[in-house]
Amino acid sequence: MGKIFDPEFMIRSFPEVLQALPTTLFIAFVSGVIGLVIAFIISFIRYANIKILSPLAKVYISFIRGTPDLVQIMLVYYGIPLFLKAINEKFGTSFDVNGVPSIAFAIIALAINAGAYMSETMRSSLLAVDSGQLEACYSVNMTRFQALRKVIIPQTIGIAIPPLSNSLISLIKETSLVFTISIVDIMAQAKIVGARSFRFFEIYIVVSIIYWVVCAVVAFALSKVEVYARRYERKVDS
Amino acid sequence: MGKIFDPEFMIRSFPEVLQALPTTLFIAFVSGVIGLVIAFIISFIRYANIKILSPLAKVYISFIRGTPDLVQIMLVYYGIPLFLKAINEKFGTSFDVNGVPSIAFAIIALAINAGAYMSETMRSSLLAVDSGQLEACYSVNMTRFQALRKVIIPQTIGIAIPPLSNSLISLIKETSLVFTISIVDIMAQAKIVGARSFRFFEIYIVVSIIYWVVCAVVAFALSKVEVYARRYERKVDS
Amino acid sequence: NGAASTKKNTVKVTTVNVGTEGAYPPYNYVDKNGKADGYDIAVMRAVDKKVQSLKFNYVPTAWDSIFVALESGKFDIIASDLGKNPEREKKYLFSEQPYLYGSSQIIYKAGRTDIKSLKDLYGKTVAAGVGTNTTTALEHFNKENGNKIKIKYTDGNINNALQEIDSKRVDATISSIITTKLTAKKLGIKIDGTTAPELGISPIHLLFVKNDKGSKYQKLIDKALIELRKDGTLKKLSIKYLGKDYTTKESAE
Amino acid sequence: MIQLENITKSYKKNHVLNNINLTISKGEVVTLIGPSGAGKTTLLRLLNWLEVPDSGKITVADAAIDAAKYTKHDVRNLRGQSSMVFQHYNLFKNRTVLENVADSLIVVSKMKKKDAFEKAEALLKKVGMSDKLLDYPANLSGGQQQRVGIARALAVDPKVMLFDEPTSALDPEWVGEILHLIKEIAAQGMTMILVSHEMRFVRSVATRIIFLEHGELVEDSNPKDLFEKSKNVRTQAFLQKLTYEEE
Amino acid sequence: MIQLENITKSYKKNHVLNNINLTISKGEVVTLIGPSGAGKTTLLRLLNWLEVPDSGKITVADAAIDAAKYTKHDVRNLRGQSSMVFQHYNLFKNRTVLENVADSLIVVSKMKKKDAFEKAEALLKKVGMSDKLLDYPANLSGGQQQRVGIARALAVDPKVMLFDEPTSALDPEWVGEILHLIKEIAAQGMTMILVSHEMRFVRSVATRIIFLEHGELVEDSNPKDLFEKSKNVRTQAFLQKLTYEEE
Numbered sequence A, B: 001m002g003k004i005f006d007p008e009f010m011i012r013s014f015p016e017v018l019q020a021l022p023t024t025l026f027i028a029f030v031s032g033v034i035g036l037v038i039a040f041i042i043s044f045i046r047y048a049n050i051k052i053l054s055p056l057a058k059v060y061i062s063f064i065r066g067t068p069d070l071v072q073i074m075l076v077y078y079g080i081p082l083f084l085k086a087i088n089e090k091f092g093t094s095f096d097v098n099g100v101p102s103i104a105f106a107i108i109a110l111a112i113n114a115g116a117y118m119s120e121t122m123r124s125s126l127l128a129v130d131s132g133q134l135e136a137c138y139s140v141n142m143t144r145f146q147a148l149r150k151v152i153i154p155q156t157i158g159i160a161i162p163p164l165s166n167s168l169i170s171l172i173k174e175t176s177l178v179f180t181i182s183i184v185d186i187m188a189q190a191k192i193v194g195a196r197s198f199r200f201f202e203i204y205i206v207v208s209i210i211y212w213v214v215c216a217v218v219a220f221a222l223s224k225v226e227v228y229a230r231r232y233e234r235k236v237d238s
Numbered sequence C: 001n002g003a004a005s006t007k008k009n010t011v012k013v014t015t016v017n018v019g020t021e022g023a024y025p026p027y028n029y030v031d032k033n034g035k036a037d038g039y040d041i042a043v044m045r046a047v048d049k050k051v052q053s054l055k056f057n058y059v060p061t062a063w064d065s066i067f068v069a070l071e072s073g074k075f076d077i078i079a080s081d082l083g084k085n086p087e088r089e090k091k092y093l094f095s096e097q098p099y100l101y102g103s104s105q106i107i108y109k110a111g112r113t114d115i116k117s118l119k120d121l122y123g124k125t126v127a128a129g130v131g132t133n134t135t136t137a138l139e140h141f142n143k144e145n146g147n148k149i150k151i152k153y154t155d156g157n158i159n160n161a162l163q164e165i166d167s168k169r170v171d172a173t174i175s176s177i178i179t180t181k182l183t184a185k186k187l188g189i190k191i192d193g194t195t196a197p198e199l200g201i202s203p204i205h206l207l208f209v210k211n212d213k214g215s216k217y218q219k220l221i222d223k224a225l226i227e228l229r230k231d232g233t234l235k236k237l238s239i240k241y242l243g244k245d246y247t248t249k250e251s252a253e
Numbered sequence D, E: 001m002i003q004l005e006n007i008t009k010s011y012k013k014n015h016v017l018n019n020i021n022l023t024i025s026k027g028e029v030v031t032l033i034g035p036s037g038a039g040k041t042t043l044l045r046l047l048n049w050l051e052v053p054d055s056g057k058i059t060v061a062d063a064a065i066d067a068a069k070y071t072k073h074d075v076r077n078l079r080g081q082s083s084m085v086f087q088h089y090n091l092f093k094n095r096t097v098l099e100n101v102a103d104s105l106i107v108v109s110k111m112k113k114k115d116a117f118e119k120a121e122a123l124l125k126k127v128g129m130s131d132k133l134l135d136y137p138a139n140l141s142g143g144q145q146q147r148v149g150i151a152r153a154l155a156v157d158p159k160v161m162l163f164d165e166p167t168s169a170l171d172p173e174w175v176g177e178i179l180h181l182i183k184e185i186a187a188q189g190m191t192m193i194l195v196s197h198e199m200r201f202v203r204s205v206a207t208r209i210i211f212l213e214h215g216e217l218v219e220d221s222n223p224k225d226l227f228e229k230s231k232n233v234r235t236q237a238f239l240q241k242l243t244y245e246e247e
């Protein structure tokens, strides 16, 4: 008969689960970076209230935040081929995306997803900067873009980092959704190892510890950036 | 052969999927509210840097943000009985949690989870308020608590709402994790209906539309609050 | 779709993606070296050897999306311990040959004596994994008998169902006896099982996408399955992976 | 009433206040003058414990506090003695003009809302802000904000009032009005410290003038003596500029 | 050089500027006086298009803009003509003192970093901020911030300079220094508008004084005429306070 809990098995399975860590990190990192770029562009569009684009950005944010991530990934991965299939049947064309590796779909889907969430965070941080700062930039004839780069954005970083770090950490864990499209990340790997050995509890603990370490490193790095970004602020005593 | 896509089936399955909406809404709402309360307390502990509690809060945030939500739910639901079982075997006691409905476990797990994320958002918004505001409160002899209530927190709302709305909307969708502990939310209901008919695509679209509507309503309400909370701010022209 | 063609001694070899859950031992799982294995896979490998023109590539995929992946052409065959049922047959193509007979049992906490058939479950709560064939059968039974059994859907994973039984949150589950016993043993959960007369024994098939390509594969593979049955390969594999011969209806009982 | 004992404050290598000792009695109106960066604002802020001194003891009215050892309660007690007009006003951004003044009455003094608003309105009338009661600070001119700040500080009826350049943003007419107001309050025996270089304050309100430079009390006397008898070279140079009218 | 034609600005029902018409020639140093809330700051901000007038036309040096119809390019062009010292300084919080002054040189004027920092240092020396080059604004005293704000505005070599109470936070010594500096710049032919009630500015720098009240130009003359010959009752009353020394 088995034990309720088998610590030795836990230790044994670490290396095997860790095999999939590069996949998780790669997907999380690349889609995180792309997501940040998307978020930056979208938040700027909303902040500057650029016509035509601003309402489109709103729809994008609403759709992405409003629908399950799982569905978005499936939509990108299975929907695009299905859509092409329908097109092909109708018009006799022969579009095909099977050459594209599935990891690309995963990254696209996750980046689009993370971008929507992060753009809202960035927008609110931009609005939190005192309007006098922007006025001062204009008064010395900076363009809005220059003002953002030199003055406004640096002041938003301290405010934006904690919620952005929420999004980035969520992203690392959301990476597990890629198993939906047959990519084996550490969560999928854990499920596979767990299924083989019938020890889900231990394996979930293993995977949690790995996630925790990764997330703690990311959170730590970001908190250092936060402290640096707030270096010019004045503290109130007690 | 069946159709690639069957819109009629989609419409037919709406009512069936919708049956589970109350469950989703109830869990999301209750855990959202409890989560906000937790977030508020934790962010205050971190903001005021209360000794002993502040490092504990950090560990809580790190743990919850660092480990997969799924694992947290399982930990609460299966872990507690397992833990009690071990205790019972060891000490001959007979604790039992079978009387507790699983929805309670779900709410506890999700609230603890959401609380950790939201507390970081709130902390950063608190720090974004100009220190002169707190000083002015002290100068007219308000306590820190009074200052927070009357002056500081109202000024954080505008900044905090967009990222908080991220968290709350995520929470609505994360509710689908409760199927892990056999609670049928709308996502689970969709899977059940989908599995029966093998029309997964249609059913995922149905569930996405429902989520979208719910999330859009929440986002809209929150954006109104945001506009109201920013009513005293001055805008910069062009 | 899913075809990267290479030439090998004048025979044109097509690579076919085969979907599998990869987390349902002993039927299908991924071994330590990251290779798919299990009874389902072993059968497919044997088929692979027989069919010159096809080469199989195994893709573990989350259960949630395994059918969606098939429909969208990400793979053309599913080998994942699947039984036939009318709904599935409407949308997909099955191998005419079953390669296994699954026997589902009613599983309950060891020591219970009150459950002998599905009728004994009236008024009781039964855990059922979403999307499995036994669940579909149970749903049918329940519908025909006035919905007297309370079905508590679970996330597919047998683990959850066993935990629920052990903690008495549910009374029983209906599931493949092989997997369930294995899992329960590992977890140290004591269970008993009864064959449910109402459910009987169900044949397990391979599943194909419902189009020309699918029926082409179906024909090729059916032929191979017949041969494998004849030469005793299926029986050998069943004993190797499942501990017993479950490849004929009689032996499975 | 107010006592500073061996107060020292520095920011890293910048010694802003060097071992300051100062006693101010009840009813005195002290004007603090000195060059930009001398430490005037820092001195006022210390009295409200908005800056914590590196060492020394501070007494304000009924509260005493020692930098070496103090509790939260001590801080709160100290702050309860005085109120402050900030150099940068620091109005509550999310509160209307009326609420800025009334809030402390309602929240701290537990006054009834109606009474608090009445009192606030009366004070705001004195500083000429009656027609802006429901405006937010962001929509006020500099001088208007400063006047609201003064009304807010007056509202709490403190034992000591601290004014940091209370007329810097005001036009001459309003300087006159505020001067009048401060004189009125002084006449009721309020203890006050004002940072200001406005001649009318220095000459006509102050009972005592302190000249602060490089964190040291260079001169401390009454206005008459200061202008007529000061022997310190720096003070004289500074005073000359203060009374200088045209180049 | 500067021309305002039929400029009107109101916030909801508050008419801040009523149909202002004003022409200022190159090299003029105009001092804008008037009571708190008169619209002085609003007038300056309009010239930088930080407030958009409800109607009217503004010309500053080579740029003209019409409230009825303008492009982003017009706005940018207008802003390029002038620089401004803000009533509340508005220093870049995340930039050091040196960077506050040098940034526009590097970013806008595309100067080399080394040259920009040299020029910034020289200007900061003039306003006595040499020992705070690497400090952040939050760590400066009010007067120090104001002086950095002046240096920043001077750095961009604008055609027109707009000063909103540039000496409000300064002690008399620094008022003298800044006065000196402004005179120096004026001598080089710079066009300036100053909002200030500092007598030394009104009397000795200004070539022209404008008295603004309730959004209207009540008086517009040279300092000498204003003090000696003004017939307007309101102006006289205001001037009396301005020169009033003691109660």
Ligand SMILES: Nc1ncnc2c1ncn2[C@@H]1O[C@H](COP(=O)(O)OP(=O)(O)OP(=O)(O)O)[C@@H](O)[C@H]1O
Residues within 6 Å of the ligand: B234, D138, D139, D140, D141, D142, D143, D144, D169, D170, D171, E011, E014, E016, E034, E035, E036, E037, E038, E039, E040, E041, E042, E043, E087
């Ligand atoms: N954003 C705004 N919204 C509403 N009203 C405003 C706004 N900005 C200014 N005002 C109002 O416009 C009027 C003129 O303000 P302005 O700042 O131009 O005065 P000012 O002459 O500079 O006064 P001060 O000398 O006090 O600085 C004031 O009554 C003020 O309340």
Ligand SMILES: Nc1ncnc2c1ncn2[C@@H]1O[C@H](COP(=O)(O)OP(=O)(O)OP(=O)(O)O)[C@@H](O)[C@H]1O
Residues within 6 Å of the ligand: A234, D011, D014, D016, D034, D035, D036, D037, D038, D039, D040, D041, D042, D043, D087, E138, E139, E140, E141, E142, E143, E144, E169, E170, E171
């Ligand atoms: N938080 C801080 N960190 C570092 N240095 C500071 C800080 N606050 C003030 N200082 C420095 O302390 C000195 C005194 O500042 P303080 O504000 O007391 O001057 P002040 O006499 O009020 O000057 P002003 O008349 O210009 O307002 C200045 O040199 C200033 O740069």
Ligand SMILES: [Mg+2]
Residues within 6 Å of the ligand: D040, D041, D042, D087, D164, E141, E142, E143
């Ligand atoms: Mg000061």
Ligand SMILES: [Mg+2]
Residues within 6 Å of the ligand: D141, D142, D143, E040, E041, E042, E087, E164
């Ligand atoms: Mg003004």
